[in-house]
Amino acid sequence: TLTQAEKAAVVAIWSKASTQAEAIGAESLERLFTSYPQAKTYFPHFDLSQGSSQLRAHGSKVLNAVGEAVKHIDDISGALAKLSELHAYILRVDPVNFKLLSHCILCTVAARYPNDFTPEVHAAWDKFLSSISSVLTEKYR
Numbered sequence: 001t002l003t004q005a006e007k008a009a010v011v012a013i014w015s016k017a018s019t020q021a022e023a024i025g026a027e028s029l030e031r032l033f034t035s036y037p038q039a040k041t042y043f044p045h046f047d048l049s050q051g052s053s054q055l056r057a058h059g060s061k062v063l064n065a066v067g068e069a070v071k072h073i074d075d076i077s078g079a080l081a082k083l084s085e086l087h088a089y090i091l092r093v094d095p096v097n098f099k100l101l102s103h104c105i106l107c108t109v110a111a112r113y114p115n116d117f118t119p120e121v122h123a124a125w126d127k128f129l130s131s132i133s134s135v136l137t138e139k140y141r
């Protein structure tokens, strides 16, 4: 679980990042599909070219879910319960991909807010994104 200081660090960056949710989400997905093309296999029905409307719409959904987790930072598993079922039972995404996407979100946020991205903020976001990933993969067996 996150310490009070870590929660504060997550909330502070989110207050900036939330206004750019679609752009950050789309860039995170672009980084994911460029660096780890195997992740594209889950999206055969999507146009994954850079800046496509599907990429932007999906990026926005993903980052809005991250925003829900920020809002309910003391109950992430409750906040993302439905998404957890979707990813585990219906989409069956290999958990490895959550680490890859988390890394890409981290890179995107770091590139946008370099001055805010201190080692402490980096560590807090890493832990926070790991918590989200755990929740989204906890239903797997």
Ligand code: HEM
Pocket (backbone or CB within 6 Å): 039, 042, 043, 061, 062, 063, 065, 066, 083, 086, 087, 091, 093, 097, 098, 101, 102, 132, 133, 136
């Ligand atoms: C759908 C969030 C990780 C694959 C979604 C949706 C959200 C979401 C909000 C839309 C659900 C809906 O329409 O009701 C997240 C979050 C993640 C994450 C917060 C981790 C931070 C992943 C990963 C993959 C993945 C790692 C695979 C590489 C998918 C797919 C869909 C989806 C294939 C369905 C897309 C569609 O057909 O519209 N996710 N996701 N997700 N997610 Fe994730």
